[in-house]
Amino acid sequence: MANTTSAKKATRKIARRTIVNKSRRTQMRGAVRTVEAAIKSGDREAALKAMKLAEPELMKAAQRNLVHKNLASRKVSRLVHQIAKLAQ
Template structure:
């Protein structure tokens, strides 16, 4: 356990940040899962709507520093690719 005042404060801050980051990460996972399930169900309208929400959630997570910006861009790219591929099939 931390001994100095500075270390104690830093520990408190890290616990708060961890709880905030967990919330944001679960939002990201749920948004991505919604897109994937819509693609699997072949529902183009729902997939596009979920993709728009996922883009927003991923960009916000990257902006807050919860995930790296390249990680967010990569995920958005892969989701776009899946939705576009599904749209071409129909």
């Protein structure tokens, strides 16, 4: 348990940031799931639309250190590749 005043404040601060970060992470994951669902259904147009929303979400999450920047880039790359395969 925190003893000093600054440690108590830090604990409160961390709790507030955790709530914000969880919300942002959930939003990002939801956007990715939407793209994956569109890909699975084979709907290229819906997948492209969803990807247009998901890519900025992923990159913002990487900028805010919610996920590693390489993870965000890798996810975007793989999703775009899967969408490209739908065109064939």
